Amino acid sequence: MKRRATMDPHQEQPAESYKIHVKMLKTVAIDVSCTDTVDHIKTKVSAIEGIDKCLQELFFSGIHLKNDDKLADYNIMTNSSVDLFVTDGMQISVKIPSVGKTINLNVRKSNKVADVKAEIEQKVGILMNNQILMYAGRQLEDNQLLSQCDLRNEQPLHVLVSPVDKLRIFVNVRGERTVSVNVKCWYTVADVKLMIETSEGLPASTHVLMRTQSGVEVVLAEGQTLQDQSVKNNDILVLQQKVQVFVKTWEGKSLTMSLPLSNTTEEVMKKIGDRLPMKEGMYYLCYRGHILSSGDTLEKHDVQNNSTIDIRLRNSRVVEPKPKNGKDAPRNII
Template sequence: MKRRATMDGPQEQPAASYKIHVKMLKTVTLDVNCTDTVDQIKSKFSTIEGIDKSMQELFFAGIHLKNHGKVADYNIMPNSSVELYVTDRMQISVDIPSDVPSDGKTIRLNMKKSNKVVDVKAEIEQKEGIPINRQMLIYEGRHLENNHMLSQCGLTNDPALLLLVRPTDNLHVFVNVGDKRFVSLTVKCWHTVAIVKSMIDSLEGLPAWNQILMQPRSGVDVVLKDSKTLQAQGVKNNDILILQQKVQHMRNNQTVQVFIRLWEGKTVTMFLNLSDRVEEVMKKIEEKLLIKEGIYYLCYQGHHLSSFDTLQKHGVKRHSTITIRLRLRDPNPVKPRPGN
């Protein structure tokens, strides 16, 4: 390259612009300088053809061109032909937060769109030493499942993922539902309290909207927030949670918790008003359990409950057990809804 001498010493002449040809299914001509990097060439090609830089691999004379290398480094002359291979590679940023903000870090990974989420976790394990089973990857608020390919996750160009590190995935918690009864649940540490309430609703028939979940701490029962995870609120393996029902505090309507024992021996929980007539209770049972009308009757303490009397008149109290008895004329009733 020619240099022009000056009083201050040799000075480089402006680099001359010339053309090279990039081959794929068609040939695209680019204007480049000998000082351009391969990354700059990819950017120019991306502007024309819309193919992201991360998906481009360039070769010249059988040599793989590296992003930081310059045109002159590879002796690419005017009108040379550079070969382009389009790959499914993509770069991913992973944010790894810490309890101390200054200790957080971001790592970058080179992946393929055909890789699965678990492959990303394997790269993180190799770089950061965090076991795969302790990793949870979040993208735009969504949990990415291990068996999903990156191409299925709706990732944009250069996506940023959030890594949550969990101490353990499964938690066993015991919920005191009253009357010295405990329900054992296997949950995830990243489950919200709202999810746990839904599980209790499914198992016990206690409406989720009517539940208050509390955790004993230093002699005080602290109410857990629905929108927060168990891990965020300090719930640990084998912890005992306390369940209260909001309606138990509504004294004016005399709403109480009552257990309904089915003919199959299973028991479900309902909240009934003591001033309800038995026929009203039966309608609620039919709606909840999908039992056909007229094929059963209700018993309490061995006595047939009259349809037109109230529960209070029959002596039903809080935590009483009412039994469903089938009439002989229909031995095959509709089975209760699963989960109730």
């Protein structure tokens, strides 16, 4: 005797087909299911009406429908009406011979050529300043609108990679002012510092040039070029004064270090730890009898050039110098 097949109650049932109405200049009925995505609906509209998907924006009850969402997410039921708006979007093909790639970009005719370069930088990693965009044998300027370029779907853009040697950078001078400096990508950091010395009167030998990277200030290497250190057009660098100090240990050893005044106590301790085998947390720093507390900068304690910073073991006693009111201020470190 044949056994009767049973239906698993947890098995997903096929979605029931129904119709919705998409309003354009005319109304078109499309067969859909509640599990269809908005992108799938756009594909169907494209097949029926020949409107490219990237030009379509769908709305239901005033809500903008997102491509990856399903009709059920918006409670779009049978015989619902969805509004279609045709935008100024377009898809362009971009050939990059230098890396052997062709990519497609969804853009708007109201975008500028510079916007396309930014997309290429994000997708392929070629810096905007190194790109020359060519179309139909002519170079496109950054401030041109794509609508002015007479782009056609069958003809791709070409990207020529040509490093631009001219840069304009901004240098924050010791937190007091920001100056604009016109340089070339093959200038070294030492060259830039010399330019600032000439224009601002700040000796290159007593300053360092830094940039903020992942929230941390990094000193740029003197002998390397701006291009080697990925300095780009309109980047903001920081010029900070540095001092030469002598770091003296409790054993009488002495280190000579060149430090930016913006260095914190933690940064100085790390640099000392790179040169001396000392356990972290076992010592502290003292300058002219004052303890360099966590988070303090050398500038806060007015650390002078060719002065001495002492390394003290914890549990040692430090007596602060007399303040201006004449009272002693003993301080124990535990």
